[in-house]
């Protein structure tokens with residue numbers, strides 16, 4: 001079931017079109033990645049879907065509610081981590097959570113304390129609940145900011161660049177938590193990022209945008225096939241020897257051969273499956289001992305750089 005459906009979503013600021021006719025669907029329980037360079041329109045898109053901005057035109061429905069008509073309902077069912085979340089540095093972690101619980105009308109003391117404890121435990125902050133947030137590391141602040149966005153149990157969560165500014169270790173901790181959140185709480189998560197590692201590791205579907213426009217949409221592996229100019233095969237040999245090169249280069253379909261210490265990298269325009277058996281046979285006949293044969297897909301990073309540098313809608 002689609003939890004978020006956007007159709008022709010557009011936002012202009014004066015002459016600038018920040019979000020340009022975007023259409024996409026996000027399934028329930030999915031972690032959907034919104035990718036793009038700075039200024040691409042990620043934050044604006046999230047703000048539109050969270051009803052913090054009114055679109056210039058277009059429509060989006062969040063769990064069936066229209067961003068034009070049902071703003072209050074949408075705010076109830078969505079949680080948002082904004083680009084620069086402001087926490088109260090002079091309050092403790094617990095007090096920050098209480099403040100937001102009350103802002104979301106969770107006033108029953110028992111319900112409030114259960115929810116806060118549950119979230120602080122989930123984010124590994126329970127032992128630090130009485131510490132002032134001003135003393136927290138960036139990673140801890142980010143965890144608290146996400147916990148805060150979940151206080152009213154929203155089934156949909158928007159995370160705007162949740163790992164930017166974090167060191168690799170804290171980024172990984174945040175990624176692990178997002179994954180756990182999507183698995184355990186069945187939360188539908190829309191995550192914007194310019195970190196490809198986040199998208200590759202977390203997202204089942206990714207939309208790449210540039211200058212407000214969609215340039216690609218699909219699963220990370222679908223995207224990697226879109227720009228697959230060359231098919232690449234890596235073969236590990238026990239003792240690669242020099243004459244292997246000329247043998248391989250003579251095979252029809254092989255375009256480029258690189259010989260490393262233990263790995264031979266072969267690029268071809270033809271389908272890997274078609275050429276692989278021929279390549280392996282030639283290597284074996286030449287006395288090579290094949291340890292492994294691995295077809296290599298371009299990484300999401302390769303795809304991203306290629307699409308963002310080029311132009312036109314390819315999806």
Ligand SMILES: Nc1ncnc2c1ncn2[C@@H]1O[C@H](COP(=O)(O)OP(=O)(O)O)[C@@H](O)[C@H]1O
Pocket residue numbers: 013016017018036037038039040041042043044045
């Ligand atoms: N409130 C605003 N007023 C005018 N221009 C804005 C406003 N918000 C964003 N923009 C512009 O819209 C474009 C998209 O911005 P943004 O959505 O923040 O991109 P991203 O989050 O991908 O970096 C940028 O060119 C930005 O300068």
Ligand SMILES: [Mg+2]
Pocket residue numbers: 042043044083160
């Ligand atoms: Mg942004």
